[in-house]
Amino acid sequence: MDLAANMKALETRIQAACGRAHRDKASVQILAVTKGQPPERIQAAAELGLLVFGENRIQEAKAKIGRCASKLRWHMIGHLQSNKCRDAVHFFEMIQSVDSLAIAQEINKSAENAAKTMAVLLEVNVVGEASKFGFSPEELLAHLPAINTLRKIEIHGLMTIAPWTAEPEKVRPVFRQLRELKEQCEGILGAPLPQLSMGMSGDFEVAIEEGATLVRIGTGLFGTRDRAKDFKPDSVLS
Numbered sequence: 705m706d707l708a709a710n711m712k713a714l715e716t717r718i719q720a721a722c723g724r725a726h727r728d729k730a731s732v733q734i735l736a737v738t739k740g741q742p743p744e745r746i747q748a749a750a751e752l753g754l755l756v757f758g759e760n761r762i763q764e765a766k767a768k769i770g771r772c773a774s775k776l777r778w779h780m781i782g783h784l785q786s787n788k789c790r791d792a793v794h795f796f797e798m799i800q801s802v803d804s805l806a807i808a809q810e811i812n813k814s815a816e817n818a819a820k821t822m823a824v825l826l827e828v829n830v831v832g833e834a835s836k837f838g839f840s841p842e843e844l845l846a847h848l849p850a851i852n853t854l855r856k857i858e859i860h861g862l863m864t865i866a867p868w869t870a871e872p873e874k875v876r877p878v879f880r881q882l883r884e885l886k887e888q889c890e891g892i893l894g895a896p897l898p899q900l901s902m903g904m905s906g907d908f909e910v911a912i913e914e915g916a917t918l919v920r921i922g923t924g925l926f927g928t929r930d931r932a933k934d935f936k937p938d939s940v941l942s
């Protein structure tokens with residue numbers, strides 16, 4: 705697994721997708737998903753020019769972030785429990801996985817205590833998969849005004865995890881719906897929402913064609929994970 709070669713291939717495909725959509729390549733940022741990756745590999749990715757990194761578990765993030773260069777920027781991309789909000793606010797620059805009004809309120813409280821304004825994305829379960837977290841489109845529109853009143857939360861946009869498919873073209877409608885939903889939210893808020901976090905290793909090109917500004921890439925950069933060799937937080941904490 706050659707990280708530099710993966711990165712180059714990824715950049716080429718992002719460039720091509722931007723070309724098809726008549727978009728500037730600078731309008732799409734790679735978020736390197738580092739779950740299971742040890743700090744040394746994250747450092748290697750940072751040396752290739754990657755700036756933003758994503759983790760989906762607080763415990764793993766806590767064990768790793770302090771062992772990585774301080775200039776790295778971190779986004780929380782996994783479901784958050786209310787007793788982990790304090791840590792999430794402390795360790796992350798953005799929480800992409802705000803999936804309920806209750807968790808938004810809890811993050812707001814933690815941010816207030818930390819004297820910090822927390823950037824968030826609201827996670828949408830566009831097609832209502834039972835196995836996934838996220839607001840339904842209807843819930844999102846209903847709760848948006850309440851979330852917008854939370855003073856220590858700044859809504860930057862929407863995030864979704866599309867259903868898994870071997871044919872990315874099939875999830876194009878999901879990405880399109882998220883973009884349309886973002887436009888509806890902008891109408892409600894009377895302000896622009898700059899971020900659409902959608903697309904992963906298997907479907908990022910279609911997501912870019914539909915307007916993604918952040919693509920969350922794990923295996924496309926780091927290769928397929930051998931879970932037995934995954935970074936384990938306990939091994940460094942003990």
Ligand SMILES: *Cc1c(COP(=O)(O)O)cnc(C)c1O
Pocket residue numbers: 737739760781782865904905906920921922923924
């Ligand atoms: C793991 C993960 C990704 C990256 O998935 P790949 O298919 O490995 O690129 C993206 N988003 C979330 C929320 C994840 O948990």
